[in-house]
Amino acid sequence: xxxxxxxxxxxxxxxxxxxxxxxxxxxxxxxxxxxxxxxxxxxxxxxxxxxxxxxxxxxxxxxxxxxxxxxxxxxxxxxxxxxxxxxxxxxxxxxxxxxxxxxxxxxxxxxxxxxxxxxxxxxxxxxxxxxxxxxxxxxxxxxxxxxxxxxxxxxxxxxxxxxxxxxxxxxxxxxxxxxxxxxxxxxxxxxxxxxxxxxxxxxxxxxxxxxxxxxxxx
Ligand SMILES: C[S@@+](CC[C@H](N)C(=O)[O-])C[C@H]1O[C@@H](n2cnc3c(N)ncnc32)[C@H](O)[C@@H]1O
Numbered sequence: 001x002x003x004x005x006x007x008x009x010x011x012x013x014x015x016x017x018x019x020x021x022x023x024x025x026x027x028x029x030x031x032x033x034x035x036x037x038x039x040x041x042x043x044x045x046x047x048x049x050x051x052x053x054x055x056x057x058x059x060x061x062x063x064x065x066x067x068x069x070x071x072x073x074x075x076x077x078x079x080x081x082x083x084x085x086x087x088x089x090x091x092x093x094x095x096x097x098x099x100x101x102x103x104x105x106x107x108x109x110x111x112x113x114x115x116x117x118x119x120x121x122x123x124x125x126x127x128x129x130x131x132x133x134x135x136x137x138x139x140x141x142x143x144x145x146x147x148x149x150x151x152x153x154x155x156x157x158x159x160x161x162x163x164x165x166x167x168x169x170x171x172x173x174x175x176x177x178x179x180x181x182x183x184x185x186x187x188x189x190x191x192x193x194x195x196x197x198x199x200x201x202x203x204x205x206x207x208x209x210x211x212x213x214x215x216x217x218x
Pocket of ligand 1: 012013047048049050051054068069070071087088089090105106107108111112116
């Protein structure tokens with residue numbers, strides 16, 4: 001695995017607002033609460049948390065947060081209720097006894113090999129309390145997503161370091177649906193996300209052939 005640096009994590013910071021917007025939309029639709037009412041005093045796990053910056057926002061909203069990442073690029077120190085662990089997915093799951101109300105899998109699934117992906121989905125239900133939510137963002141698998149995320153974003157615009165992505169690990173919404181179904185989870189939603197390279201911003205969109213969000217529920 002390559003050693004990531006700030007250049008790798010910088011574009012992800014541009015996704016913070018759209019993720020919050022997506023979660024707000026889903027939480028409103030499925031719980032009728034606003035995100036600030038719902039994401040309060042919850043137990044949140046961020047798998048592949050990167051710098052921990054996204055998760056920090058939800059600790060600031062008084063949630064108990066754990067972030068795990070195989071690399072140690074954490075921006076913030078651990079404090080009560082905000083713990084970042086430098087551990088891989090398998091190591092964490094094998095030793096974990098906690099259950100969570102919300103799990104984040106943001107820009108994570110497309111970095112997992114197929115064995116680890118299977119392992120994650122096999123164990124996801126047991127990591128969750130009843131009626132919990134799993135928020136996902138990832139890359140769809142087709143020639144368009146391959147062209148834009150590798151040829152354009154990595155090689156031409158150089159928005160990301162080369163070899164950030166391996167096409168074979170990209171995942172279609174239908175694959176998420178099948179993995180969810182065979183592991184006692186329901187797929188509540190799939191929504192597209194589009195990128196504007198001029199404004200360097202992401203927004204929710206009906207176009208889900210490249211980047212998309214998904215939500216699972218236990
Ligand atoms: C594209 S980054 C996403 C970071 C963060 N979720 C975000 O969106 O800002 C993917 C992260 O997953 C981590 N990762 C990859 N494989 C992992 C594994 N098996 N266990 C834990 N973390 C892993 C990488 O180190 C990297 O920080």
